[in-house]
Amino acid sequence: MAPTLVFLEHHEGELQKGSLGVLAKAASLGGEVAGVVLGASEDVAATGGAGSVYLCDDPALAAPLPQPRVDALEALVAQTGAETVLFAASVLASDVAAGLAARLGAGLNWDLTDLRVENGELVGTRPALGDTVVADVTWRGTPRLGLVRSGAFEAAESGGRAHVVAFSATFQDFSSLARLVERTQEVSAGPSIEEAEVIVAGGRGLGRAENFSLCEALAKELGGAVAATRAVVDAGWYPYAAQVGQTGKSVSPRLYIACGISGAIQHKVGMQGSGTIVAINRDANAPIFDFADFGVVGDVEQVVPKLTELVRARRS
């Protein structure tokens, strides 16, 4: 049977948790599932679970750029007859998926928060219009391409070493025209907001930039990452990399603690897929209380440090 392929993104020798989550979800749907690792060593590819992982480590794939990856996936889809190719959304994976869609004339559904098989057909769940509606989406013909919203699925516990199958590809001339000339790693103490299971986010209601240290302290105790709203990123209080929302990133951690965030629609669309939302805001009329699981009408400067202390005490 034609396998489902899952693009496994890697960074510094580690397969990304989001991709492994999609792999676990795909495996749960039945049928043959294989990972695809591009531009990494066999050792890295072997960490992709207990099943099969296709590996192409051609030098053309050395830099994390999308277009050579489209060539490699095109070759692999042709070789395996894959009917479905799934990706965990990221800057890289989104460009790969869309390029592959054009190359193969294949349908691409994005921002999927769930996948299921119904009457033998793959059906995706896709929130739309600021998550005010949820659509069931499908594909016409094969292959089917899907981009899964970051954090939608949990990775399975590593089940040993994967069976790595090497494959080769030919690369289009135009695919290597874009070149990576510089890469600056962002030094961050904790997990990235896409990978974090806990996010502590700050908004205008923090009052001033320095109060982000309250979020950072709480995030540290929870092993989480710090996120920010568009308003405070615009104000220069926090870097854009941490921005969650329509013009930032979409995240869905298990726990999202919103500190001084009103919950405007442009922020909501980026985080309402979170498992549990706790909101602390002075304004009792803030829209965030409409969709928070646990809302506290109160002062973040009072509540957050106390919460940090309590979590620390509990942990020690």
Add this chain to the structure above:
Amino acid sequence: MVLAWAAAASCDGVDAIPFACLSRDSRRTTVVRVSPVKIAVCVKHVPDATAHKRLDPTSFRLDRSGEGTLNPTDVNAVEEALRIKEARIQAGQGGEVVAVSLGPAKAADSLRKALAMGVDRSVLVSDDAAVGSDLIATSAALAKVLEQEAPDLVLFGQASNDGDGAVLWAAVGDRLRRPVLSQVAVLTVEAGSVTGKRQTEFGYDVITAPLPAVVAVSDAINEPRYPSLKGIMGAKSKPQQVLSLAELGIAADEAGEAGSRTAVLAVAPPAPKSGQVRIEDDGSAAEKIVAYLAEKKLL
């Protein structure tokens, strides 16, 4: 999805290097010492942010009958195109910016805003048969226009506020067989090449590519101008081309739903939240949060 592109005419007797003229094997193309003079900005007409958005209950398509606007992040792409052109003009060279869109006839309103900002002309692909186009069908139609326009640089905005895909440029780039740079927050255009700095999940990348190229800019790239009164008045007399699919050489079954490879089966309101708790802080809120999180096994 967003398309903004601007096209500048060849200037000073120097030939621009349009897409169509490029050898398929671009690595054999030597660097052409020429300014990028023609920029195409792909833009989208989207429902106004303040309008209540709804899906048509039978077609599951977005009801686009209400007020529309130029997609906010496309405005950044238009602005960037204008800045590149203006820099060329300052250097004694010419330039042209063309806004390109696929959409309903009303999309002309959004294109007029781009013209008012300073875009030189617009091309709108509008056809009843194109309604319901997905990524595949949309990218095919846009690529067709872009092949004909043959700009040096194609610009896209970051994401449309109604489709949220943020993927169109990669599909268009593949169809045009051109290098693609996305999420670019700092863009430098030099003779024959383009360099973009962008933020990824892991840090900053600097990527360079020869022209012609396809670049999607982030909305952090600039602060767009407002159209001046003169610009608004002048927009009315600027060329606004409207093309049907047939005029573009696209068969009806390559566009709209017939040309699409995805479909919507059903739409429903999201599952309502249950068990929401809300308290006023009386000094014990932190304890209550901890108790709640402990009960949910989130600590």
